[in-house]
Amino acid sequence: MNEHVLVVDDDPLIVNLFSEVLKHAGYQVEGVLSGEEAVERLNTTRFDILLADVKMPGMDGLEVLRQAKSLDPEIAAVIITGHGTLDVAIKAIQFGAEGFVLKPTEIGDLLTIVTHAVEKRRLIRENIRLKAFLPLFEVAKRLASEVDLGELNQLALDFAIRETEADGGVVLLYAESAPDRLGVAALQGMSLGMEQTITIQEPISKVLQDNMGRLLMATEGPLSPFAERNGATWELCVPLSIGNRILGVLDVWGTQRQVLTEDHLPLLSTLAGQLAVTRENALLYRHMERRVEERTRELRQAQERLLRSERLAAIGQLGTSVAHELRHPLGVMRQSVDYLSMKLADADEKVKKHLRILEQQIETSDKIITDLMDFSRVHRPTWVEVDVESLLDQTLADIEMPSLVKVVRTRAQGLPHIWADGQQLQQAFRNLIVNAYQAMPDGGILYITTTQEGEWVEIAFQDTGVGIPPADLERLFEPLFTTKERGTGLGLAICQGIVERHQGTIEVESLVGQGTTFTVRLPIMATGG
């Protein structure tokens, strides 16, 4: 154990005697002859035990005791007194003395008293150490719940600085870009930039090399340059490691000779280990969370697609059979109207008007039936190389457009061809264009813009029409949902079906009174899956 004892007495005989006895008992002893000298030694060196005579010229033993305890509360102090007055005893105890040695002294008594004092000090230290670990549990709990890596580093550093009463500190992690440098991950009380990296050098290099924490005193060797720049007298550096894998160091330093003991090393080492593990967990957690998020999103999308396709299939089946059933009587009705039109060629205008109404309604019904049948025709795309631009041109040419609507085309330069079913895409485009026209009964502009976004071709159909209220926007792609008086509610569902069969996406944005934009994104290299 070799504990370090400082003996102070103005009587050289006592100093010598005590020194010899204690040395013989295995202590490492230093003796001084005045209070002033004692304080000077205490200021520069750490002692485990102080043996001080009460009565000395100049600074007395009680003052030495007071200063010693304020420098290091853990020092064990034994007061030497020739006249054991209650007054002195009370003062000494108030100042934190662990024991008294009465002069003249039995050698056996001296050793017993010193041993007791040492034991007492050990217990106190133990107590302090345990107390010191309490906040560690607190910080560990917080570390465990904190997933922000930057916050984690700062949290651990703040704790380390508080516990060691340090003036500054830094968390340094191996720089990803340069393996011979450390990056600043958190810092306090010093002027290193957060983006900065520092060269690995002593004493930190030793800590990294041995994977063992060190408590360093300026009096015993060089400290880290950043600590020395700040006038540090001590530095405590512990590795951030998981087993043999070292991530960096946690380093704190202080300018005052103070309470720091070897006990702080295991405390900070534990903290550093905790930080390293938590950091690793946070990284894993974040990675996992991202994966889970991705998977959840994928699953949700797949589920939505499935639900939709099931719903579509059900509607398709029903739709097809209803369409077939209706198509027939409609045909007969049309024949009847044809007959009546022939027969009543000379009838008055009212009759003719009603015949026209019948004809138009039959026409509309037939269109609805065609929609339904198109919708249920969920055949897979026939993949060919398709030029989206010319497909759009063709679609526009096929549609009879109202004269009040102007079409503005903006073409991407060198838009790549995509793999797609041209016919199906044209149907989707047609539905979107017709929708846009219908949204602009008083005229307006339809902007059709193509762009390339990475591996995607994007086609935006932007109208200056009436817009869609937010509540309707959510349900827009639902089959059978319609805002039109005579819509089947299938147009956009058909669009979405087609786009999704092409592994693309369709999105809508709208502002009531300003217009609506449908954006279709199609992969350039979709495979027929």
Place this chain on the structure above:
Amino acid sequence: MSAERNILIVDDDDAICETLSDILEALGYRTVVASDGEEAVACVQKEEFGLVLMDLRMPRMDGVQAYHEIRKRRPTLEAIMMTAYATGDLVQEALRAGVREVLSKPLAMDRLLNLISTVCP
């Protein structure tokens, strides 16, 4: 009236038969209505027609079968078929049997009338 402008309409749907018959008669044709293949064959045995306008799918005897039977009795009698479910096979079969044209239902009346006017001048 000559037999050329005499048209046999065959469909199991009365409404179709009646509207077609009325339209054609308004245009100056004479029409006879039958509701299935067997009835149609019987009609052909009784009188001369310039054209048979027949549904491809009917109960008991379908259009193609009926046309074969009709051809046995009137080898030059032309037919126009109508169908709501135009599967390729059935259409091919009808055309191989010598049917002039297969029209899909609902009928495009312009087209039908044009066709009739070329067969029955």
